[in-house]
Amino acid sequence: MEKSLSINGKSYTVKVQEEMPLLWAIRDVVGLTGTKFGCGVSQCGACSVLVDGLLTKSCVIPVSFAFGKEIFTIEGTSANLEFLRKAWNDGNVPQCGYCQSGQLIAATSLLDSIKKPTDEDIKTAMSGNICRCGTYTRIRKAIHKAVALKNESR
Amino acid sequence: MSKIQQINRRDFVKLFGLASSGIVLGCNISSDKKGFIPQTEGAFIPNLFVQIQKDGKIILLASRSEMGQGIRTSLASAIADELEADWNYITVKQAVGDAKYGNQNTDGSRSVRTLLLPMRKMGATVKAMLLSAAAKKWEVATTVCKAENHYVINTNNNDKVFFGDLVDEASKIPVPAEETIQLKKVEDFKYIGKTLKSVDLKDFIHGTATYGIDIRIPNMKFAAIARCPVTFGTVKKFTKNKAVKVTGVAGVFELPRLIPPTGKFFGMLGGIAVVADNTWAAFQGKKALDIEWNYGDNYSFDTEKFKEKLTKRIAKKGKLVPGGSGNVNTAFKNSKNIVEATYHVPFLLHAPMEVPNATAWFQGDSIEVWAPVQDPQTARAEIAHFFDVKLENVIVNVTFLGGGFGRKSKSDFVIEAVAISKKINAPVQVVWTREDDVQHSFYHATSAQYLKGSIDENGKVTGWLQRVGFPSIVSSFKPLSDYASGFELGMGFTNTPYKITNFRLESVKAEANLRIGWMRSVVNIQSGFGNNCFIDELAFSAQKDPVEMHLDLIGKDQISKGKSKHPYNSKRMKDVLKNTARKAGWGKKMPENHGLGVAIHYSFYSYVATIVEVSVKNERLKIENIWTTIDCGLALNKDNIINQLEGAAIFGMSIALYGKISVKEGAVAQHNFYDYRMTRMKDIPNIHVDIIDKMHEAPTGVGEPGVPVMAPAICNAIFNATGKRVRSLPISDLGLV
Structure with missing residues (x-):
């Protein structure tokens, strides 16, 4: 069909x-x-x-x-995704990179719904995404950084 | 390193394509000493290649697989530094599997350790040629010229010329002899020892990095394989009626098991293959199969019973492992304080996020594959062996690996793809489901250990007896290898940092009923667990501070004798421990229900100490903080090393908290991430990593050494917080997580 x-x-x-x-x-x-x-x-x-x-x-x-x-999808672009990409880049987040498409999309969804997420918000929003390389602390930091970058850009 | 030489035009074109131009240098590098991977047959003439183009672009062929450890960036940075290249001009290209690139087996945390110096020499050689070319152009002495950020500068008059503009001239310059090549002083490093972001970062954050599973070839098919739940079981009979009716399914057939020759290769399990137009149809077709299996001898395997069996064996005298000292029996007789403990670690799984997969195209007398492999040369040799094709007619393209952790050093999934492609006469991608990965892996071996120690009235450890049993990795190459091998015991059992007057190690029988493989840090997982937990128990019994106990056992400053390029240095071991203790505030008063635990480990020639802070409230464990210090000699790419250690902490947490593969009636009981659990964002602590930088020492392992300390440090912290010992992993079995 x-x-x-x-x-x-x-x-x-x-x-x-x-x-x-x-x-x-x-x-x-x-x-x-x-x-x-x-x-x-x-x-x-x-x-x-x-x-x-x-x-x-x-x-x-x-x-x-x-x-x-x-x-x-990760091939797309949005304001929040671009701030996240910048923060991911600045924080040198990925290791093998395989899960990062999903991590970035989940983080985009988080920023789309919460302007300034707390650690607790990140925990809730991001616990459905496994990173076997273990880049979680960098992801958490990068989400905060993306918010800061967004605020700076205003 | 043997002679660096220019590559002839034919090889050049083969390597970089017809459009390429510029200087290309190759050099022979001495291969790493034979590891525990079976080596391929034939000559070993390893080479690496660098190319400079007229537009200034520098292309480096990365010989090792990228699986998240940042090797493509690390190797590139070493060349770029000596070459005085501008980092923005560097591009990295992945080498295919070929012995001319040297040993490509990406395991054992040794790529930087073995390749840093050859890479630096490569960069320095190219720089020397560019300087000569510029000197000729300006008709001045070479000594007047210096290279700086992609230019050669005439120091007499500050004239400068771009690297790319020197390519024609430089390619006519004879390659200088290796002994004339001058390397930079450590103080002058521009990239080495600093922080460089991954050369692949942009692709990783745009979804444009090509992993094995992303390979697409015109007219390719997709395949899934149903394998016997019991290891090495075979197909008795099967019905494909339902499977072939699934929309998109193109074919269903039996794949016989391929048994590797003794001593090398991995073969493949065999089963029923379902070929389809897309991955999902293949998965659906596989689900629709009706198969009756001959389970075979491993049907009776049960991990609970095996644990009991191993526990009984370590209670009795085992086979003596050479390298002990003194007499433990005398020590035990003369001591009033004897401590005994038994420790268990279950079978464990790598579970890289990218499942095993490979794309193959069998074309009669030649075969091309695209696969996420850690060891492309073994894959290549194995394909040549099983499919009777000349080695030179097998091309193994190495994609990005979505995690490896040791799983992708086995080429079974590549062999499967080739076997199916041969059968259907078309390119095909084999994709494992996550359930396939969980149930048909090469597992990290389960282990049991018995430890007995004696303490004198001054709190000094006088005797140490350790009995250990775990199925050997060697069993995957040589059936009936029922005892741990020497190289395995050399990972934390026979080479501990501890000096104990009376020391005895015994090994007990442990047969393999699953395929055994190596997983990130390998046997160091169980040795680190047993050693560090037991020292914590000894310290408690001696009423001594555990950090003090470790320092006492490490003993006085001493550098081991012998031929090793990386002799063990007890001071470095103590320094990482002291640094970690300082950073963690060891000795401070802890909040209620909080505890600290310490562990140290020496592996892959690196020194690691970790302290973990946990809290246990209402029977719920939380890892609050992790402090880790590593001394890995020269720290090539600092932030990458920190990232690796952070990742190792999370990986180690997964082992400690959740890791358990259990087997009943020969079949793995776990299925997917819901019952083989992983550390998630909700679990994570703050992780504090320190590097003790030794810029004048050779670099040592980074990817693995951070793992073995985690489980024991967590368990010791739980004891500190609650008074309860965890001697059998995982912690989830106790209901704490």
Whole structure:
């Protein structure tokens, strides 16, 4: 069945089964590989994307859920994501980098909803994303830094 | 390092592509001494390559795999420094698996240790050629010229010329003899010993780094494999009716197990392969399979029973390990204070975020693969062996690794991809599910240890008996290897920092019923756990401060004799401990329910001491703070080292708090991150890392040495806070997390 998926403001015509998880539609059908597979059961957050602005584990959501909605992935750009990228860069956050797409998307979602998150907010928002390399303290610091960068830019 | 030489045009084109131009230098570097990885056959003529282009761009071929340890940046910085290059012009290209690049096996925390000097020489050689070229151009003596930030400067008149503009001239200059090459003084380093961000940072934060799982080739298929739940079990019969009906499934067939020859390679488990148009269809097809298995001999394996068996064995005399001293029995007889304890660590799993995967394209007499491998040369040799193709016709492209931790030094998943590609005559990507990764890995071996110590009336440890049993890594190459090997015991059992007059180490039998592999810091995990927990128990029994007890046991300042390039230096061990104790405020009064625990460990030639602060309130454990100090000799890329140590702390926390693979009826009982748990943001403490910088010492290991201290420091802190000993990991078994 041919359907249209809107990812980062661009429309893609895809031929997929409705029950295919959004992750695999993005990676294997559309061909955007920045969103990662880590567990397949909504446990690690490597596949995090935003669907109409809501943080979504794309490995367990059927692609049909995203028809007619706006999907935002690591290949996209937004003001908050760019502040986060700058902070990630300044803080030299990644090690292997594999989980960082999901971490950045989850952090974007956090900043989209809370202007100045506390450590407690970060704990709540970011505990669904596993980083096996263990860059958590840097991620936490970088989220605070992104907020500071954003405030400075005003 | 043998002679540095210019690369001929043919090799040049092969390496960098037709569009390339400029100087390319190769050099032979002495390979690292044979590790415990079986080596590939044939000649070993290792080479590394540097290229300068006319636009000034410098390309370095990274010979080691990038898995988060920052090696691509570290190696590049060493060349750039000696070359006086502007860092902004550096690009790093990943080398394919080929013996001409030297030993590429990325393990054992040794890439910087073994490659820093050859890399520096490479940079210095290129600089010397650029200086000669400029001198010729200006018709002045070379000594008048100096290199600075991508330019050569004529010190007589301050004329300057860009590196890129010297390429034509420099490529005609004969490569200077190695003995004429001058290296920079440590004081003059511009990048070495400073902080450089990862050369791959931009890709990591834009989702544009290509990991193995991101490889896409026209007309490729995707595959999943159902493997027997019991290690080395085989397919009795299977029905594919339901699987082939799954939309997108293109084929279902049996893959026989490939058994490696004794002493090398890894083979593959075999099972039922499902080939499909996309990853999800392959996964769905796999779920729809009906398979009956012959479970085989490992069906009776049960980790609880094995733990009991090992515990019984360590209660009795084992095989003596050479290297002991004195007589422990006399020491025990003469002491009124005897301490005994038994420690257990379960089977553990690497679980890199990127699951094992590989893309292969079998094309008759040649094979190309793209894979996240730590050891591309073994993968290459193994492919040549199993598929009867000439080694030179096998190309192993190394992608980024989404974490490795030792799992990706085995090439079983690469062999699977090649076997399937051969069968379907098309390129294919094999992807493991997380459940596959959890249930079919090469596990870190479970272990049991019995320790007995004696203390005299002055609180001095007079005797130390240690019996240890764990399935050996060697069993993965040589079946029926039932005792720990010498190289394994050399990771924290026979090379402890402690000087004890009467010391005896015994090893007991421990057979392998799972595939055993190495995981970040390897046997140091159990040796560090046993040694440090036991010293804490000895200190308590002797009513001595644990830090004092460690310092006493390390003994007086001494540098070990022998041929090692990195002789053990007891002062450096004591210095990291003293620094950590100072930073942690060791000895200060702790809040109620809080406790401090200490651990030290010497591994991969590096010295690490860690103190952990925990709180235990309402039976809930929280790790509050971690202070770690490392002395890794010359600290090549400082912030990267801090990042590695922070990561090792988190990795060590996962081991201590959650790590446990258990087996019932031969099958792994865990499935995914919900039952093989990981440290998450909610768990994290503040982590304080100090580097004791030794710019004039050779660099030593960084990736692994921070791991072994974590579990014992946490357990000792729990004792300090609660009076309860944790002698069997993980802590989650006690319900504290």
